[in-house]
Structure formats: structure tokens, C-alpha cells
Amino acid sequence: MTLGRRLVALVWPALAVQLLLPLVLLVGMTAAMATPNRVVVQKLSQDVASRVYGPSYLGDAVGGRLDRFTECIAASQGSAIRGDYSPLERAISSPRLPSCDQGAGVVRELAAHGGSVPGEHDHKLEYSRYWNGYALVSRPVIALWGLAGARLVSFGLLAASVVGLWAAVRRRRGGLAAVALLAPLVLGTNLVTSPLAYTHALSLAAALGLAAVVLRWGNPVPRLLALTVLSGGLYVFIDFLTNPGLAWSLTAAAAVLTARRDETAWGRVGRLVCGGAGWAVGYGATWMAKWLIVGIHSGFGAIRREISEVGGSRLSGTMEGRVDLSPGAAVLKNWRTWMEVPTAGTLAGACLVLLLVGLVVGLVRRHALLEPLLLVVCAAIVPVWYEVLKNHSQIHAFFTYRSMAGAAGILAMAGATLLASRRVGSSRRHTAASEQP
Incomplete structure (x- = not known):
């Protein structure tokens, strides 16, 4: 060919x-x-x-x-x-x-x-610059059962997404990796109570559930690329710009984990590119498609002005001194907000220890370090997102901080995959030795 x-x-x-x-x-x-x-x-x-x-x-x-x-x-x-x-x-x-x-x-x-x-x-x-896809779930549910019903449905979808991502990671890289990824989000943020404001629960359910779909069915590579594009597109459809950094990093990490044990280094890097670039294309192109639809329906002048004004504000608006545009300020604000959660410090420390222990074991035992390093790149998407959207990331740090917990979980999972590979390697050597006459 x-x-x-x-x-x-x-x-x-x-x-x-x-x-x-x-x-x-x-x-x-x-x-x-x-x-x-x-x-x-x-x-x-x-x-x-x-x-x-x-x-x-x-x-x-x-x-x-x-x-x-x-x-x-x-x-x-x-x-x-x-x-x-x-x-x-x-x-x-x-x-x-x-x-x-x-x-x-x-x-x-x-x-x-x-x-x-x-x-x-x-x-x-009118709120035409977003897809406002929450309404696909909430409007018929509210018509039947009111806000309480919408919150209950969002709780069910969020719980299903957590279980689905845990099962998908466990299937690919073992139980330790699954727990390491999800513990900071589940135990170190308001994820569990988020269904009390159903829009955030639906956003989190989309981020976790779509990553689980990519991880579960992301083979072969053409399907992986299609699924990551679908993940980005569906996320921008559902979300109100709540935690895109989390969704992007989780999808990229899921793409990395779709690699087989015997996959080449270039193949693994290619999967990261598919995950990161595919999600970004799906997110951006689907969002722009909404602007195109609005422009055709209502005229391009108004939507162009709205996007320009709001986009400029979210990227670099100071909001009368409420936003610090200096490098690293947005990351620091979200870190401090996360650390206000009582369990966050302990979980962040545990994630760091797991990552360092995994790296040490990998160096000593000469295990493959490429996959963990690619997962570190996936985690780095979160601070990059914070820095690009400085305004939004600081004004809304009371919910955007959850992406920080997601990045910590990806780093912990990177360490866990090294420990898991050590056990797999030891098991294979033991099996080979027992089969010798």
C-alpha cells in the first residue's frame, strides 16, 4: 500500500x-x-x-x-x-x-x-456561542421530573463513567493503575457532590466516559483517531467550558494506554499524537461548526463580535485586576484552590511518591520508560490549558481545579504502570524458568 x-x-x-x-x-x-x-x-x-x-x-x-x-x-x-x-x-x-x-x-x-x-x-x-448540549439530557428530564430528576440522572451518568473508566484502565494496565488514576478525582475534589449542580456532573461524566470509550475501543489506529475526534466533539457539545483540560488530558492518556505491550516506540508516540491532536481537532472544529450554523441562521456579524469579545476576555482579560496575567499564575491559583480540599495534600503527595517509586523501579529493572513519559506529557496538557486561558482558569478556579486532580492521577498512573510492568516481567521470567526441564 x-x-x-x-x-x-x-x-x-x-x-x-x-x-x-x-x-x-x-x-x-x-x-x-x-x-x-x-x-x-x-x-x-x-x-x-x-x-x-x-x-x-x-x-x-x-x-x-x-x-x-x-x-x-x-x-x-x-x-x-x-x-x-x-x-x-x-x-x-x-x-x-x-x-x-x-x-x-x-x-x-x-x-x-x-x-x-x-x-x-x-x-x-441568547447563548448561541456554545452548543449547550446539557439540554439534550436535561430538558426532557426536567419536563418529567424537574431539577431533582436532572440531578439524579446526572449522578447515574457520572457513576457509570467512573466505573467505566476504572474498568477500562484495569483491563489494560491493572487495578493499581485504575485506582491511581481515579483516586485524586473521586477523593480529592467535589466530584461526588457535583450532581447537586447537575451541569458539572454531566461535564465530568462526559470527560471520564469518553476517555473510557477511547481506551476500550481505540484499536486499530484509524478507529483510535476517529474516537478521539468524536471525544473532543462530544465534549464541547456537552460542556460549558468547565473542565476541557481534564477531558483532553484523559483522552490523550487513554490513547497512550491503547498500545499493545509489544508496540514499537514510534507506534506509542503515534497514539499520543492521535489522542492529543484528534481531541483538539474534534473540540475546535465542532465548536466552530456551531458558530457556522449560527452565522448561516442569524448572520455572521453578531456571532463574530461575540466570539471576539468573549474570546479575548477569556484568554487575557484582567477583569479589573482580578486576573494575574504573569506566567504560572493560573496554574498556581488552581493548585492553591485544590489544596483547600482537606484530602488534596495527602493525595497529591501519594501521587508524587507513586510516580517516583515507579520511575526508580523502572530505571533499576530497565523497564520501558516511554509509556510513563508519554503519560507525563498527557498530564502537562492541564497546566498548558490553564496558561492559555488565564482569565477563565483563574476566575473559575473553584471548579477548574478539578483538572489539576486529574493531572495528578495521570502522573500516579504513570508510576503504577511501571510497577505493573515489573510484576508482569517477573511473572514471565518465573513462568519461563518453571517450564525449563
């Missing part, structure tokens, strides 16, 4: 995924937005009355806070002051209500008027 044909065979499944994904997502969002608005706002009105809706921030039981500000916005995705949006227009423009404090009054008013209030619509209440 010629080089050109090999390249086509490698790339075409990923290209097909990327071209089809935005269309599939738009159809899915349109179906979700077909949920009757009057039913959604009626359920939200009941939640307002029973104080299930809001407040904007709530203690998370580990010294931090839960982001119900985002939950209140996401719960109303597709709801608008005036009701003449079609399901497709709701999917594209993403009309929403204000957040918890102001939103409660608007929800009551909408419920009293059957889902819409006569008058002019405030176009500032």
Missing part, C-alpha cells in the same frame, strides 16, 4: 466523524427543544416554590462551592420570554432565562402565562 493510501485509510474515518457530527448534534438538540416549553417552566416553577431551584452557589461539603449559577441557566435552555421560537431556532439560538436570582421571578411569570410572556424578547438572553 502506498503512503498516500495509508494516510487516507488513517484519516477518512475521523474525517467522516467530524463532518457528520455537527449535523447529528443539531438534530439531537432540535429534538430536545421540541419538549413543550410550558411543561419545562411549570416544573421549574414548582422547583422555585420548593427551593430546589438555586441559590447561585452552595457549599460542596469539601470546603468549596457548587456552581448552581450555571445550572439555573442550563435548566432554562430553550426557554424565552416570547414563545414563537421553533425547535430548530431554539437549538441554534439557545434562548435562556437569567440565572438563579433573577431567573426565579421570570420562571414564575412564564409559568403563569403558559410558557411565554407577551412583549419584546431581549436578544441578550
Whole structure:
């Protein structure tokens, strides 16, 4: 097979995924937005009355806070002051209500008027620059069971993703590696209590669950590349820019772990490239596809201005002195925020010890160090993300810190894989010796 044909065979499944994904997502969002608005706002009105809706921030039981500000916005995705949006227009423009404090009054008013209030619509209440894919899950669930149902469903999806990633890593590299990866996230962040603000639970479920899919089915390489593109695309569809650094690093690490024991060094490096580059392409291209759809529907001028203003702010906006643009400031802010979790210091120390012990054993026993080093590169994605999005990473450190715990878990897993390879090597030598006459 010629080089050109090999390249086509490698790339075409990923290209097909990327071209089809935005269309599939738009159809899915349109179906979700077909949920009757009057039913959604009626359920939200009941939640307002029973104080299930809001407040904007709530203690998370580990010294931090839960982001119900985002939950209140996401719960109303597709709801608008005036009701003449079609399901497709709701999917594209993403009309929403204000957040918890102001939103409660608007929800009551909408419920009293059957889902819409006569008058002019405030176009500032559209959130079209994101896919807002939370609504694919939450809007029909809220229509049936309200916010409590959305939180319960998000808890189930998050639990399934944790178990799925643990099982996938255990299958590939053993139980120690699986525990090392997940312990900092599960025990050292507010992951367990995140379903109390369901948007964050869905974001975490997407990050962990998609990494598990890549790890479980990421062979051969063309399929691996297609799955990493799918992972990035689905993540930007679901997420409100919550923990992309975590999702990216986990997907890249999963791609590295898909390598066979006898895979060549270049093959392992190629898998890292597939994981890192594939996810980035899927994330960026799927996000830009939403801008293209909005531009075709509403005109490119408004969306261009919105992206320019918000993008510039998230990259380097100082927010009147609240953001430190000096090198390393964003990483340090997230590190300090993570260390406010009572268990974080102990877990970070354990991760470092496991990594160092694994490296020492690998050097002494002459085990392959390439895979652990590639996993270190995967973990480095997190601080790079913090530094690129300095503004967002500092203002929202109370939830972006979770990516720091994920990076620590990847480093610990790197050490665990070396210890596991030592046991495998010892077992093989013992088996070979016992078979000798």
C-alpha cells in the first residue's frame, strides 16, 4: 500500500466523524427543544416554590462551592420570554432565562402565562456561542421530573463513567493503575457532590466516559483517531467550558494506554499524537461548526463580535485586576484552590511518591520508560490549558481545579504502570524458568 493510501485509510474515518457530527448534534438538540416549553417552566416553577431551584452557589461539603449559577441557566435552555421560537431556532439560538436570582421571578411569570410572556424578547438572553448540549439530557428530564430528576440522572451518568473508566484502565494496565488514576478525582475534589449542580456532573461524566470509550475501543489506529475526534466533539457539545483540560488530558492518556505491550516506540508516540491532536481537532472544529450554523441562521456579524469579545476576555482579560496575567499564575491559583480540599495534600503527595517509586523501579529493572513519559506529557496538557486561558482558569478556579486532580492521577498512573510492568516481567521470567526441564 502506498503512503498516500495509508494516510487516507488513517484519516477518512475521523474525517467522516467530524463532518457528520455537527449535523447529528443539531438534530439531537432540535429534538430536545421540541419538549413543550410550558411543561419545562411549570416544573421549574414548582422547583422555585420548593427551593430546589438555586441559590447561585452552595457549599460542596469539601470546603468549596457548587456552581448552581450555571445550572439555573442550563435548566432554562430553550426557554424565552416570547414563545414563537421553533425547535430548530431554539437549538441554534439557545434562548435562556437569567440565572438563579433573577431567573426565579421570570420562571414564575412564564409559568403563569403558559410558557411565554407577551412583549419584546431581549436578544441578550441568547447563548448561541456554545452548543449547550446539557439540554439534550436535561430538558426532557426536567419536563418529567424537574431539577431533582436532572440531578439524579446526572449522578447515574457520572457513576457509570467512573466505573467505566476504572474498568477500562484495569483491563489494560491493572487495578493499581485504575485506582491511581481515579483516586485524586473521586477523593480529592467535589466530584461526588457535583450532581447537586447537575451541569458539572454531566461535564465530568462526559470527560471520564469518553476517555473510557477511547481506551476500550481505540484499536486499530484509524478507529483510535476517529474516537478521539468524536471525544473532543462530544465534549464541547456537552460542556460549558468547565473542565476541557481534564477531558483532553484523559483522552490523550487513554490513547497512550491503547498500545499493545509489544508496540514499537514510534507506534506509542503515534497514539499520543492521535489522542492529543484528534481531541483538539474534534473540540475546535465542532465548536466552530456551531458558530457556522449560527452565522448561516442569524448572520455572521453578531456571532463574530461575540466570539471576539468573549474570546479575548477569556484568554487575557484582567477583569479589573482580578486576573494575574504573569506566567504560572493560573496554574498556581488552581493548585492553591485544590489544596483547600482537606484530602488534596495527602493525595497529591501519594501521587508524587507513586510516580517516583515507579520511575526508580523502572530505571533499576530497565523497564520501558516511554509509556510513563508519554503519560507525563498527557498530564502537562492541564497546566498548558490553564496558561492559555488565564482569565477563565483563574476566575473559575473553584471548579477548574478539578483538572489539576486529574493531572495528578495521570502522573500516579504513570508510576503504577511501571510497577505493573515489573510484576508482569517477573511473572514471565518465573513462568519461563518453571517450564525449563
